[in-house]
Amino acid sequence: MYEExxxxxxxxxxxxxxxxxxxxSSxxxxxxxxxxxxxxxxxxxxMLSGVFGCGKTMLVWALLAELGENYKSAVVSNPALDATELLREICYQFGIKEDLPHNKTDLMHLIDRILRNNINDGKDTVVIIDEAHLIGDMxxxxxxxxxxxxxLKDRFLLTLILVGQPELEEKITNNKQLxxxxxIKYHLDRLNKEDTKNYIYHRLKVAGRTEAIFNEETIGAIFEVSGGIPRRINHICAMSLVIGFGRKVKTIDASIVKEAAESLVG
Ligand SMILES: Nc1ncnc2c1ncn2[C@@H]1O[C@H](COP(=O)(O)OP(=O)(O)O)[C@@H](O)[C@H]1O
Ligand SMILES: [Mg+2]
Incomplete structure (x- = not known):
């Protein structure tokens, strides 16, 4: 509506x-x-952890796009399941949609077969459990x-990547063996002020905008109210563009950002 x-x-x-x-960002x-x-x-x-909206899922899809055709993957986005359901979901995400077994042993055998087939086809396998902090059942x-x-004798049949909010770390710590x-672990932090600025400019550039809409001061305000969390930055910037369009301003100032931030929930 405001693009033009x-x-x-x-x-x-x-x-x-x-x-x-x-x-x-770095x-x-x-x-x-x-x-x-x-x-x-x-x-x-x-394991990749980080607060809601910091870009974990975005990175998962970037990773899979980068890995390309030589990899087979299963991404489970809602793992609030029991153990049997989770194994079924993994098989489903591998593309096995019919006649899935109902017990864990048979499901594990099926997954083992899928993984070995992938290797025979020259493909490695990645299983990603997103929102893994939602797993309630130990x-x-x-x-x-x-x-x-x-x-196999000398290698794992898959790479498992657990992705979730900071509580995940604690849950994993409680399972010593896992x-x-x-x-490898990484905790993804919020963007700093410089990265918030670069992030906003980058997204505007990809969307075809060459001239500045937000000046340094406005970006400082966006950083303050968003805490450097991309999901919140997006929301505030998008709302600012809507408000600015409504008022027919040429650039967005900090008062518009403040108003936009008031519409932010959570
Ligand atoms: N590095 C990034 N580059 C561009 N956009 C990003 C980046 N990180 C996050 N975003 C934006 O923020 C939104 C929320 O990020 P998301 O990956 O869903 O966060 P999380 O999974 O950590 O809750 C994404 O949909 C995307 O639009
Ligand atoms: Mg996510």
């Missing part, structure tokens, strides 16, 4: 994991590098650990 007014070819601040908009770069390393070196398991973590027992299997 702001001379944009598309909406710049959508809360979707569209990696055309991916901005790699933090995001480091997180991506560690996940890539865990996968390429077949390290077994990795048996689920135990089952995930057992997945790591599926290996915790010891996690070879």
């Amino acid at each position: 007014y702001w001379e944009l070819s598309k909406k710049p601040f959508q809360n979707t994991p569209d990696h055309e908009f991916l901005y790699l 933090e995001h770069e480091e997180a991506l590098m560690r996940m890539r390393y865990a996968v390429q070196e077949c390290l077994g398991a990795a 048996m689920v973590f135990e089952e995930l650990r057992l997945l790591l027992n599926l290996h 915790s010891q299997r996690i070879a």
Whole structure:
């Protein structure tokens, strides 16, 4: 609705994991590098934590896009399941949608077969459990650990990546055996002020805008109210563009940002 007014070819601040908009702060770069390393070196398991909206899911999709055709993946986005349901969901995400077994032993055998088939096809396998902090049943973590027992003589059959909000770390710590299997960890932090500025400019540029809409002072205000969390930055910037469009202003000032922030929930 406001794209034409702001001379944009598309909406710049959508809360979707569209990696055309991916901005790699040094933090995001480091997180991506560690996940890539865990996968390429077949390290077994990795964990990525960070507050809601900091870019974890965005990085998961960026990683999978980067890994490309030589990898098979299963992404579980809602793991608030019991252990059997979770194994079924993993099979489902591998594309097995019919005649799924109902007991854990048969499901584990099926997953083992899928993983070996992938290797025979020259493909490595990545299983990503997003929102893993939502796992309530400790048996689920135990089952995930057992997945790591599926290996050949000299290598794991899969890389397991657990992604979730900071509580995940504590939950994993409570399962000593799983915790010891996690070879790589990373906690993704909020963006700092400089990165918040670069992030906003980057998204505007991808959306076709060449001239500044937000000045230094406005960006300072966006950083303050968003806490450097991309999801919140997107929301505030998008709302600011709507308000600015309504008022037919040429640039967004800090008072508009403040108003936009008031509409932010959570
Ligand atoms: N590095 C980034 N580059 C561009 N956009 C990002 C980045 N990180 C987050 N975002 C934006 O913020 C939104 C929320 O991020 P998301 O990955 O869903 O956070 P989380 O999974 O940590 O809760 C994404 O949909 C995306 O639009
Ligand atoms: Mg997420």
